Amino acid sequence: MSVKARRWRVVSAWVMLLSMLFGGVASAATVVQQTSSYVFVDVKTTYWANEAIQSMANQGIITGNPDGSFKPEAAITREQLAKLITLTFGLDLVSDGTQTFSDVAPSSWAYKYVETAKDYLTGYFPVKGKPFFDPQASATREDVAVALVRAMGLETDNVDADNILQYRFDDYEDVTPQLAKEVAVAVEHKLIQGFPDGTFGPTSPINRASVATLLYRVLKSSYTTATQDVKLDVQVPAQVSDRTVKLTGKVNADAKVYINDEEVENVEGTFAEAYDLDGGEKVYEFVFKAVLPNGRSNTVTKQVTYQTSGPQLTVQVPETSNQLTAKITGKVKDSGDMYPAVTVNDKTAYVSYNGEFSADVTLKEGLNKIVVTAVNKNDKKAVVEKQIVVTLGGPVLTLDLIPENSTSKTVTLSGKATDKNDSSPKIYMNDELVSSYGPFRETVTLKEGVNTFTFKATNSLGKSSVITKTIVFNVGSPVLTLDLIPETSSSQTITLSGKATDTNDSSPKIYMNDELVSSYGPFRETVTLKEGVNTFTFKAVNSLGKSSEAITKTITFKVDGPVLTLDLIPETSSSKTVTLSGKATDKNDSSPKIYMNDELVSSYGPFRESVTLKEGANTFTFKAVNSLGKSSEPVTKTIMFNVSEPVLKLDYIPETTKTKQLTLTGSVTDANDSSPKVYLNDKLISSYGSFYESVTLTEGSNTFVFKVTNSFGKMVTVEKTVVYTPEASKE
Secondary structure: OOHHHHHHHHHHHHHHHHHHHOOOOOOOOOOOOOOOOOOOOOOOOOOOOHHHHHHHHHOOOOOOOOOOOOOOOOEOEHHHHHHHHHHHOOOOOOOOOOOOOOOOOOOOOOHHHHHHHOOOOOOEOOOOOOOEOOOOOEOEHHHHHHHHHHHHOOOOOOOOHHHHHHOOOOOHHHOOHHHHHHHHHHHHOOOOOOOOOOOOOOOOEOEHHHHHHHHHHHHHHHHHHHHHHOOEEEEOOOEEOOOEEEEEEEEOOOOEEEEOOEEEOOEOOEEEEEEEOOOOOOEEEEEEEEEOOOOOEEEEEEEEEEOOOOOEEEEEOOOEEOOOEEEEEEEEEOOOOOOOEEEEOOEEOEEOOOOEEEEEEEOOOEEEEEEEEEEOOOOOEEEEEEEEEEOOOOOEEEEOOOOOEEOOOEEEEEEEEEOOOOOOOEEEEOOEEEEOOOOEEEEEEOOOEEEEEEEEEEOOOOOEEEEEEEEEEOOOOOEEEEOOOOOEEOOOEEEEEEEEEOOOOOOOEEEEOOEEEEOOOOEEEEEEOOOEEEEEEEEEEOOOOOEOOOEEEEEEEOOOOOEEEEOOOOOEEOOOEEEEEEEEEOOOOOOOEEEEOOEEEEOOOOEEEEEEOOOEEEEEEEEEEOOOOOEOOOEEEEEEEOOOOOEEEEOOOOOEEOOOEEEEEEEEEOOOOOOOEEEEOOEEEEOOOEEEEEEEOOOEEEEEEEEEEOOOOOEEEEEEEEEEOOOOOOO
């Protein structure tokens, strides 16, 4: 709905309201129907606004508090007034858009109502800062006056507000200056009046009972025109044969929907419900009602005639048959009967839960009539007639695959014979009986050239069938298959393998470079290669003198050097000895030699050498050489040997003590010297790593200088001070 359309709906309602409040006569109109009683604990039936409060509550426009009270004398807030205007006049709720007022966020419950009714309510737009609505402030009389003028679209530009207001009201100066023209227009058009004491009370709050009464009178006067805005489009079939009927329709998205006084779900303006017509065949009536949140409603009545039809019968029957029994199948469906009875040639058929049925019937040779009848519980019947023509023929002879050509002198022929009326027909091959119980399997020896075989199957009734097959036997050559042979090799020896198969010889001979390498099929030969290109020619010959095509392969032998692998060698070391290790592998030498700085360290592959480092850089060059004189690329490694200082660890030494005797203990370690020397105040106290020295303290400060030196002249010094204070005499 457009803003203009909403405006004129609100104008009409408010003009009627003010006419009733200030002496006007309301038009005769249909009163909003009261369907139930809604009682608040603090609104007695004798209360002056009871009727209005109860009616508006029943229509869902106003609500009470959790404790069951309404608080009729309490002031109504501006955000509550926005909601009541929206619900009362059925304004289309704003669902999205830009936020207008800074103090009414989209997360607020009142946001959609304030945005919807903002054209009719006063807002605050300061020169600096963002617009605000003051949603929790009390709604005032000038709020109502402004809403009326804005809703009616009355002209305010040429109005002399001071002249109108100051001669009528003693408190005209209390009217908000920005709203003075709109308030003056409302007074001038008698839309709102002052109080008997000569005041207007522009900022006076309006209580909840007064607002409920104003809106109730508007609804009473405008109900008949409001109902046409309630959308209710219902789709219902006039007649059905299925017991389940679907009722659908479209309504306002915010309407409550009832079918025969039971509420159904409204999903974004649509509803769909299925009903079971379990009362039998008759006319069913459905009353649809849509009710908007403001109480407006629309009712539609529809009738559905339920009348069942006969069963729906589907039958599958073969048109012809070569046997004296047949299975009749099909499906029966009936909207009013889940289990209709089915007979086939007056014989009851088995019907499953989903309506499928089957029945076996006995046939005679020639034409057979099949009558299938379905009857439901209402004695409605469906009949389907079919025919089956029975022709008794000979056996069915089936041969397994027989090749037209063969390179094998023996072949196995097989097959079977089936007969609808004979479980064991006889099978003949070239007039010789090969089976008297159905299947057969015969191995035959072929002659070179064309071989003809005639098969015949005969049943107990003398009916027979014949099939003729020919096989041409061609003597073939062996098939020679070589395993993968590389084109190049870095190994001096290599194994060549393969096999030969022949349909008519289980052990064909295999030759390599005209030398026999196998007389039983597969071969495996290890050969020693010469450096460069090596050529090998293979051929297979069977017992019938047929030979395979010769296969020639070449292998280029390239001699490589050894592969030298070193274990991890550190770039730096704080230890004067380090162990160097690694290994060398070679495809043609199981024990290549390994040299370190041109000295042989291994002649069997792996090596492990412990070396003593000199201080500074130590260079090591490694090389591996095989028996063919090929060597690996030299590998050079450098180890930087840095001599470290000894590590001194002192046990606990107190800073102060009252004891004259003190024992100093500790230990020293060095990566390159197992026996560093320890000096205390230049006196040697240990040369084997740990020390235990007892000292006598003098009163006052006692200084101890620990000095540790290793065999490389590296030294570390630690100084400790102990203050000795004797205990006072107890004399």
